Amino acid sequence: MRVVYVIGTRPNFVKMAPVIAAMRARHPDGDHVIVHTGQHYDRAMSEIFFEELGVPTPDHMLEVGSGSHAVQTARTMERLEPVLIDERPDLLVVPGDVNSTLAAVLVASKLQLPVAHVESGLRSFDLTMPEEVNRIVADRFSEYLFMHSEEAGTNLRAEGIPAARMHMVGNTMIDTLVALRDRIEAADSPTRLGVEAGDYALVTLHRPALVDGPLLGETVAQLAALSRQMPVVFPVHPRTRKMMEAAGGGVEAPDLRLSEPLGYLDFLSLVAGARAVLTDSGGIQEETTYLGVPCFTLRANTERPVTVDLGTNTLLGLDPGAIASIPEALDGSPDQPPQPPPLWDGHAAERIAEVLVPAYADAGERRAVTSR
Ligand code: UD1
Numbered sequence: 474m475r476v477v478y479v480i481g482t483r484p485n486f487v488k489m490a491p492v493i494a495a496m497r498a499r500h501p502d503g504d505h506v507i508v509h510t511g512q513h514y515d516r517a518m519s520e521i522f523f524e525e526l527g528v529p530t531p532d533h534m535l536e537v538g539s540g541s542h543a544v545q546t547a548r549t550m551e552r553l554e555p556v557l558i559d560e561r562p563d564l565l566v567v568p569g570d571v572n573s574t575l576a577a578v579l580v581a582s583k584l585q586l587p588v589a590h591v592e593s594g595l596r597s598f599d600l601t602m603p604e605e606v607n608r609i610v611a612d613r614f615s616e617y618l619f620m621h622s623e624e625a626g627t628n629l630r631a632e633g634i635p636a637a638r639m640h641m642v643g644n645t646m647i648d649t650l651v652a653l654r655d656r657i658e659a660a661d662s663p664t665r666l667g668v669e670a671g672d673y674a675l676v677t678l679h680r681p682a683l684v685d686g687p688l689l690g691e692t693v694a695q696l697a698a699l700s701r702q703m704p705v706v707f708p709v710h711p712r713t714r715k716m717m718e719a720a721g722g723g724v725e726a727p728d729l730r731l732s733e734p735l736g737y738l739d740f741l742s743l744v745a746g747a748r749a750v751l752t753d754s755g756g757i758q759e760e761t762t763y764l765g766v767p768c769f770t771l772r773a774n775t776e777r778p779v780t781v782d783l784g785t786n787t788l789l790g791l792d793p794g795a796i797a798s799i800p801e802a803l804d805g806s807p808d809q810p811p812q813p814p815p816l817w818d819g820h821a822a823e824r825i826a827e828v829l830v831p832a833y834a835d836a837g838e839r840r841a842v843t844s845r
Contacts, residue, residue, distance in 0.1 A: 474503035474833045477562040481510030481573030483518050484756045488568040488591055490526035491648035491822035499826040500834060506560055510549045510573040511536040521736040542603055549576035557584055563836035568592055570604035574611050582614040589829060591645055593618035594625025595776035619825050622779045622814055642824035643816030646756050647763050651819030660742035668704045670746035679710035680753040683771060688793055689716055695796035697726035702800050704728045708735045749803055758786050763817055765810020769799055783811045
């Protein structure tokens with residue numbers, strides 16, 4: 474069995490580390506080939522995740538880097554096609570909804586290679602989000618759809634996708650969290666950053682709808698105001714940093730602490746200790762739900778409604794002014810965090826391997842017979 478895993482961005486590494494490990498454990502004799510597209514390339518956005526999560530060194534580095542959506546996707550397609558022609562895998566496994574995922578699914582489909590999509594069925598119903606387009610295409614052209622919540626199944630059924638392709642397996646991002654829980658606790662990042670556990674707000678923002686326009690300045694002003702009530706720790710994504718620099722003007726707020734992007738262990742240690750998290754990320758809405766930390770999402774919608782239904786996540790809208798409501802909302806938040814959704818239990822990747830390995834374990838023999 475030869476499997477190619479295509480990964481390219483920070484959240485991809487977190488979602489796929491346990492999948493690659495579980496596939497290798499279940500089928501050690503198989504060829505497990507890792508392709509890193511290079512969509513994320515800074516050490517803090519890439520290498521550190523490979524080290525901390527124990528992802529093996531990629532077999533192929535495509536080094537596509539940054540660019541417009543068309544450039545990034547096209548460059549990935551051009552560089553991935555010869556790799557797949559050369560490797561002739563039995564199966565491709567791709568995670569999430571980033572441009573690397575879109576490109577990989579398109580190339581594989583044209584080469585008639587089956588694709589397994591991890592984190593399938595999420596929908597924001599907002600086609601202005603680049604990720605929404607990527608998700609729809611990935612699900613439409615994948616053979617195996619691995620879902621982490623009930624609404625994913627509802628969404629896929631509404632699109633007419635046959636039930637035989639859907640597999641409810643749970644959340645592989647939570648697998649990583651569960652596997653590294655002790656090391657996350659040992660990291661004790663709040664203390665190292667000089668903030669007290671349970672006392673600070675943690676912020677991440679990177680979506681174009683928020684940071685690529687005038688809302689960014691308003692958001693930073695609101696964060697400065699919030700920091701007068703509780704320390705605000707803000708590791709800044711490179712896209713956001715670039716936009717903040719382009720807008721000029723720093724902020725005068727000693728308790729608004731900006732930093733470079735953090736590695737996985739440091740960041741999750743900060744999430745676990747936060748009084749509140751403010752974000753526009755998808756994965757962080759899930760990690761806070763698992764950890765029972767109040768999350769405020771600065772977006773008009775979410776493709777992860779289960780996090781809102783459980784009460785850990787509050788949608789603030791795409792409205793920086795709503796940041797001012799956070800302290801009061803925290804006063805009213807329940808003491809007991811809810812149970813995480815079913816199958817967010819640290820074993821999702823094993824369930825994926827249980828489906829894929831029996832289906833492809835003798836693929837090498839079949840290939841040999843066909844070519845004879
Ligand atoms: C991408 C994904 C988004 C995901 C996010 C996680 C798409 C369409 N978007 O957004 O879904 O939530 O990753 O972080 O695929 N940059 C660097 N160094 C890096 C990577 C990026 O400086 O290592 C800068 C570049 O200026 C680049 C910008 O960040 O132009 C944006 O990077 P890009 O990969 O295009 O999108 P993200 O905003 O990271």
